[in-house]
Structures are given as C-alpha cells and as structure tokens.
Amino acid sequence: MGEAEPEIEGRRIAAEARDRVRFEEEALELADQVYRVARRLVATREEAEDLVQDTYGRAFRSWQSYTPGTNLRAWLLRILTNLNLDRGRKIQRTPDMQPIEEGDYYLANKMAEAQGEQVLDQERVVEHLFQASIVNALSSLPHDFRDTVVLVDIGEFSYADAAQILDIPIGTVMSRLHRGRRLLKQQLAEEAIS
C-alpha cells in the first residue's frame, strides 16, 4: 500500500467526525419536541426525562444507522417508543374492557345538549374544558391508543410517520387514533358537563 493511505484515512476520520457533530447538533435541536411527546407518553416528568436521556444516549451511539435527509424527529421517536416498550410498561386493561365508545361528535354533542346548539358557534367553547382534565384523560388512555394519539395530535406526525415509528400498519394507526380520540372525548365530556 502507498504512503498516501494514512492521509486518506485521516481525511475519512475527519469527515466522519464532522458528520457526527452535525448529527448530534441536529438531534439536540429537536430535544424540546422529543420531550413534549415523551412527557405525554409516560406518567411523570422524571420518567420523561429519563426516557429522553436514554433515547439520546442510544441515538448518539447508533448515529450511523440514521439515513441523512430522512425524518430525524421520527427516527428519534422510534427509538424512544421502543425504549418505552422495553421498560416493561405495566400490563394494562385489555381493550375489550373499554366502555362503549361514543362517536367523534360525542363531546360536541354533549356540550350542545347541555348548553344549546349555538354554544358551538362560540369561539372559545373548548375552553370550558380544563387543562388538567385533558392531561388526565390522555394519560388514562390504554397505552396503544395513547401512543398513537400523542404522536399524531401532540407530535403532529402524519399517519405514515406514526406507523413507521410504532412499527404498525397505517390502518392500525387510523383505528387506534379513532378509538383513542373517541375515548378521550368521552372522558372529557364526563367532566365538562357539570
């Protein structure tokens, strides 16, 4: 082999180090957005912090498996949701124990019933709901539904991204989203109409 080899190797290492720095910086810029999703997937702030730290630890170690130009936020959330599963989250109520589900319009209909149809024309009608109720209602959803609702409604991921992150078919994303949102509204309705 020629004498140039150490130089080529040196350049390769330098280029890799640059890529790595860039990857880490881009990942860190997304930390707040990743945390927001994490926070609603777990019960406490401490758990969310741990989960995000574990996620970044793993992401920084396996940065080379990320394909530049693809959705980095989705890539990070995929690590995060897998770690969350690995943590052996508690065995939960099975979906067949769910109460009867109401339709998508359930909450709106309940509010209209209680206060008259015109209430829905009010700009701030949803502010009749309490912040704490929303957070509680989200956290009481069965895990599978909550993951999907949080990714789409809080994380603003597309159905396709959510499917990729959770490694489930897109049709499953849609059905979990539907059921999850309906359950959420059912819960909110119980508290709002009082």
Next chain:
Amino acid sequence: MSHGPCEACEELLQGYLDRELTDSEVELAESHLDGCDYCRRRYRFEVSLRQYVQTTAVERMPVGLMDKLSQLRSAGA
C-alpha cells in the same frame, strides 16, 4: 335528535382534519361541510379542540435537561 346520514362524515372529517384525505375525499368533505350546518359546527369544534389539546398538553423541556443531553455527546465532548 338523529343525524344518521352524517355518521359517515364523522369519520371523513377526522381524516380531513388530519390532512390525510385523497383529493376526491377532500372534495367530498368540503362539499358536505358547505351544505351541512350540523357538521360544520362540529368540524369547527374539532379544530379548536385539537388546538386546545395541543396547547394545554404541551410541557416544555425542563431546564437542565439540555445540558444532560449535551453531555451524552461523544463527538462534541
């Protein structure tokens, strides 16, 4: 009060809200919304509910977490 005919729209409007419909479904949803007061009100309600859930359920990252994450870096360390 029964709104049977609008049940199919309930589902369609979720996809519409998520911007996940095909062009022809979007047309269908919009033409329905144009003609149906009942659904239009509920659609607006759904939009503001979504925004409200987003803003109320969001918690910013705790101070100090960014430093902890930065310390996990290998390259920049």
